[in-house]
Each structure stands twice: as C-alpha cells, then as structure tokens.
Amino acid sequence: MSNVPTITLNDQVAIPQLGFGVWQVGNDEVVSAVGKALEVGYRHIDTAAAYQNESGVGRAIKESGIARDELFITTKLWNSDHAAADARRAIEQSLENLGLDHLDLYLIHWPAVQKYGNLYIEAWDALQGFKEEGLTRSIGVSNFSAEHLEAINGAVPSVDQIEMHPTFSQAAFRATLAERGIVPEAWSPLGQAKDLNSPVIGQIAQDLGKSNAQVIIRWHLQIGNIVIPKSVTPERIAQNFDVFDFELSDEQLNLINSLDSGNRIGADPATATF
Numbered sequence: 067m068s069n070v071p072t073i074t075l076n077d078q079v080a081i082p083q084l085g086f087g088v089w090q091v092g093n094d095e096v097v098s099a100v101g102k103a104l105e106v107g108y109r110h111i112d113t114a115a116a117y118q119n120e121s122g123v124g125r126a127i128k129e130s131g132i133a134r135d136e137l138f139i140t141t142k143l144w145n146s147d148h149a150a151a152d153a154r155r156a157i158e159q160s161l162e163n164l165g166l167d168h169l170d171l172y173l174i175h176w177p178a179v180q181k182y183g184n185l186y187i188e189a190w191d192a193l194q195g196f197k198e199e200g201l202t203r204s205i206g207v208s209n210f211s212a213e214h215l216e217a218i219n220g221a222v223p224s225v226d227q228i229e230m231h232p233t234f235s236q237a238a239f240r241a242t243l244a245e246r247g248i249v250p251e252a253w254s255p256l257g258q259a260k261d262l263n264s265p266v267i268g269q270i271a272q273d274l275g276k277s278n279a280q281v282i283i284r285w286h287l288q289i290g291n292i293v294i295p296k297s298v299t300p301e302r303i304a305q306n307f308d309v310f311d312f313e314l315s316d317e318q319l320n321l322i323n324s325l326d327s328g329n330r331i332g333a334d335p336a337t338a339t340f
C-alpha cells in the first residue's frame with residue numbers, strides 16, 4: 067500500500083525514507099497522532115526514551131492492528147544510560163514501553179561528551195551486542211560529528227540522525243557520511259516550522275501547487291535524506307505524507323540548497339551540556 071521509497075542501510079536493513087517524528091508530543095496526544103500517521107500510511111515512527119512517549123507510541127501501534135513486519139520503529143538511548151549495564155536496562159525498558167520484542171533501529175541519542183566524556187564509545191559496543199542478540203535489527207547514532215564517528219569501534223553506524231533543514235543543510239557533513247556509508251537522517255526537517263516561512267520555499271510551493279512543508283520534505287527525499295517530520299495536526303500529518311506525486315527540478319533543489327545559513331536551531335553536539 068505504501069509508495070514510500072526505502073533506503074537499504076549498510077547492514078542491508080531497508081528503512082522507509084519518510085517517517086513520523088514525535089518529539090514534544092505528550093504520551094496521551096501521541097496515541098492519536100501516531101494513530102493518524104499509521105492511518106494515512108506512515109510505517110516508520112521515530113521516538114526516543116527521552117521523549118517519554120514510548121508507551122503511547124506502543125499503544126497506537128497495537129491499536130492499529132498493523133503487522134509488526136510492516137512497521138519500522140526507531141527509539142534512542144538517552145545520554146545518562148551510556149554505560150553497558152545502563153544501556154541494557156534502557157533498551158529493555160524501551161521495548162517494554164513500546165510493547166515490542168525488537169526494534170528496527172536503535173540510536174545513541176547524543177555523544178554527550180561534555181557531561182559523560184567518552185562513555186558513548188561503551189554505548190556503541192553495547193548496541194552492537196543488542197543487534198547480535200536480535201533486540202534491534204539496525205543500530206545507528208544521532209548527533210555524532212566526524213570525531214565521534216572516528217572514535218567508535220567495530221560496526222559502522224547505519225544512520226546518523228542530525229539536524230538538517232534548508233537553513234542548516236549540512237552539505238559538507240553529508241558528503242562525509244556518504245564516504246563512510248552512513249545514511250543521513252534529518253531531525254527538525256522543517257526547521258521546527260521556521261523554515262516554512264522562507265519566501266524562496268513559498269515561491270516554489272506556489273509554482274508547484276504544493277505546500278511549503280511538502281516542498282521541504284520533497285527536497286530532503288531528493289537529496290537522499292531520511293526525513294521524519296512531526297505534526298500533531300491531522301491534516302498536516304496527511305499532507306506531509308502526500309509528497310510522491312511531484313518532483314523538484316535541479317534548479318529548485320539548488321535554490322533551496324542556497325538557503326543554508328550555517329546556523330543551527332538545536333543544540334550543538336560539541337558543546338551541549340546535557
């Protein structure tokens with residue numbers, strides 16, 4: 067039923083390129099938001115232990131009746147749980163919250179070097195064990211820069227989930243990830259709605275008869291990002307999924323590429339103190 071393309075990760079796991087993000091959605095509200103997302107066709111959900119809504123996500127999954135193997139569920143290991151024993155407790159808790167016996171993708175949420183030093187290296191070792199045990203099909207990282215990727219041992223992460231949107235498009239780092247065989251996954255893909263106000267995006271949207279959000283999501287898809295827009299508004303949830311009947315031209319892609327300001331809206335992994 068789904069026309070969402072998949073990307074085959076470096077461990078041969080196929081991930082739907084468009085997913086649904088649930089940061090800052092309460093544990094009750096997330097039930098209806100994820101329920102709506104699954105109803106309109108999303109099969110890939112991105113949550114995290116830190117979002118405190120895994121059990122609501124789990125409830126929505128259960129109520130949907132959709133077969134487990136049609137779903138792609140990502141959650142993330144929080145910063146205070148990087149030590150091996152803590153990581154094990156954390157993944158077991160996430161699985162219980164979600165009502166699942168395995169994840170599709172488990173990510174280290176942040177390297178958290180300011181607070182926990184190099185403990186993220188131990189976390190990466192733990193994740194490799196979880197994959198071998200079948201607790202998750204794929205393992206990756208989030209908010210890792212080149213130096214963090216250099217420091218970890220063993221398997222290459224399948225994805226790096228990082229801040230990316232038209233005004234912070236990370237072209238150079240995307241090239242680094244491509245060289246390493248790591249797929250870029252965009253968090254805050256709409257710039258937390260701020261990038262929707264761009265007149266350049268607005269003009270392209272007008273020319274195509276699409277919404278500004280649809281144009282930005284299409285840009286992510288066409289430059290090869292996995293993209294996980296968040297909304298709690300039913301019509302936006304549907305609209306953000308309705309992006310497979312048009313294409314941006316190279317000229318339109320380049321116009322959007324030119325919006326990069328180099329300015330983040332979220333925390334910088336090098337200096338974040340949480």
Ligand SMILES: NC(=O)c1ccc[n+]([C@@H]2O[C@H](COP(=O)([O-])OP(=O)(O)OC[C@H]3O[C@@H](n4cnc5c(N)ncnc54)[C@H](OP(=O)(O)O)[C@@H]3O)[C@@H](O)[C@H]2O)c1
Pocket residue numbers: 086087088089090112113175208209227228252253254255256257258259262277279280294295296297298299302303305306332
């Ligand atoms: N790994 C990390 O450290 C990290 C950090 C941040 C985010 N993430 C992940 O990335 C996901 C997405 O990022 P995000 O939640 O920060 O922001 P986002 O998806 O860039 O933007 C969400 C905002 O855009 C609005 N919106 C969505 N679709 C719209 C549309 N079609 N028209 C107008 N407004 C629209 C939403 O409003 P309404 O909800 O009110 O409709 C909300 O205010 C998160 O939910 C989370 O899963 C990960």
